[in-house]
Amino acid sequence: MPVSIPATAAQLKVLGHPVRLRLLAALAAGELCVCQLTALLDLATSTASEHLAELRAAGLVTERKEGRWVHYRLVDPAARPKWLDEVLAPLARDPQVAEDRRRLRALRAIPLEEFCRADRDLGRLGIVKPARRTPRSAAARRVTR
Amino acid sequence: MPVSIPATAAQLKVLGHPVRLRLLAALAAGELCVCQLTALLDLATSTASEHLAELRAAGLVTERKEGRWVHYRLVDPAARPKWLDEVLAPLARDPQVAEDRRRLRALRAIPLEEFCRADRDLGRLGIVKPARRTPRSAAARRVTR
DNA sequence: GCATCATTTCTCCAATTCCCGAAGTATCGT
DNA sequence: ACGATACTTCGGGAATTGGAGAAATGATGC
Numbered sequence: 532m533p534v535s536i537p538a539t540a541a542q543l544k545v546l547g548h549p550v551r552l553r554l555l556a557a558l559a560a561g562e563l564c565v566c567q568l569t570a571l572l573d574l575a576t577s578t579a580s581e582h583l584a585e586l587r588a589a590g591l592v593t594e595r596k597e598g599r600w601v602h603y604r605l606v607d608p609a610a611r612p613k614w615l616d617e618v619l620a621p622l623a624r625d626p627q628v629a630e631d632r633r634r635l636r637a638l639r640a641i642p643l644e645e646f647c648r649a650d651r652d653l654g655r656l657g658i659v660k661p662a663r664r665t666p667r668s669a670a671a672r673r674v675t676r
Numbered sequence: 677m678p679v680s681i682p683a684t685a686a687q688l689k690v691l692g693h694p695v696r697l698r699l700l701a702a703l704a705a706g707e708l709c710v711c712q713l714t715a716l717l718d719l720a721t722s723t724a725s726e727h728l729a730e731l732r733a734a735g736l737v738t739e740r741k742e743g744r745w746v747h748y749r750l751v752d753p754a755a756r757p758k759w760l761d762e763v764l765a766p767l768a769r770d771p772q773v774a775e776d777r778r779r780l781r782a783l784r785a786i787p788l789e790e791f792c793r794a795d796r797d798l799g800r801l802g803i804v805k806p807a808r809r810t811p812r813s814a815a816a817r818r819v820t821r
Numbered sequence: 822g823c824a825t826c827a828t829t830t831c832t833c834c835a836a837t838t839c840c841c842g843a844a845g846t847a848t849c850g851t
Numbered sequence: 852a853c854g855a856t857a858c859t860t861c862g863g864g865a866a867t868t869g870g871a872g873a874a875a876t877g878a879t880g881c
Binding site: 596 | 872
Binding site: 564565566574576577579581586596598599600601630 | 825826827828829830832
């Protein structure tokens, strides 16, 4: 595990983005596939995929293919920079992360097949309530940018 | 000390740049003024100043004005994110950081007045040796970009 | 083989970053 | 008051990033 300024800067830079940080915080509780993460963060599939690719290139996550799905997880603790857990742990206090964890508990209980059959719609599955988190309205996207 | 995804992402992003990481690694051993850091990293003054301003905006360093000089230092440990020291500590093994520390030991021994009177020229002061680290040749800059 | 579905890669555009030199600010010494 | 000096802010140009949709890839099931 070589520690150098350029390598460390690259890892920190990748981590220094709200979406990627949120992805990692979600993965801290265990592996998830791209479609679950996409639904959780309400992103375009290609956007989620690209962020995950960056995290992988920085050596922060690994992928595991299984059938049609690709599961991502944090790199195992030995290969993990020591500061990563220190960064992620306090994020539990962020309300966004807390809500993500709550939804993930429900989400993990649903088999992937069923989840995808339901169009990966958290609303339809009763994971998010009245607010229609419908398929990413243009309006919703525009504000977050 | 509010911990949130946006705030943490902002701090990590600022840290995720080789120059700023090197600046922080230098400051880990104690406060330094802009002109010392500029000479150490061989940057344009305005570039160093802007990087330091970003670090300050992210709450990672504080400034102290004294006469003509502005001294920067790491924020005090209480206000410091817990992961910051974990990030900086292993960097001691980076050869660049090791060399910076060596030069800093010599540099700190020189009063600021004298240092500036010598045009902040590390070569002239015998801190860097034969390599003429003259005032930032265009050639030298071009490669590092 | 062929359609389907999850994911990745490509193409494009807007926005941001990075770095410098120039211009501006503030402080010191005279 | 004046010039010199340490630093900051501004202006601008090259490079990178972020994100979406479209097209490509790869595995599954019929």
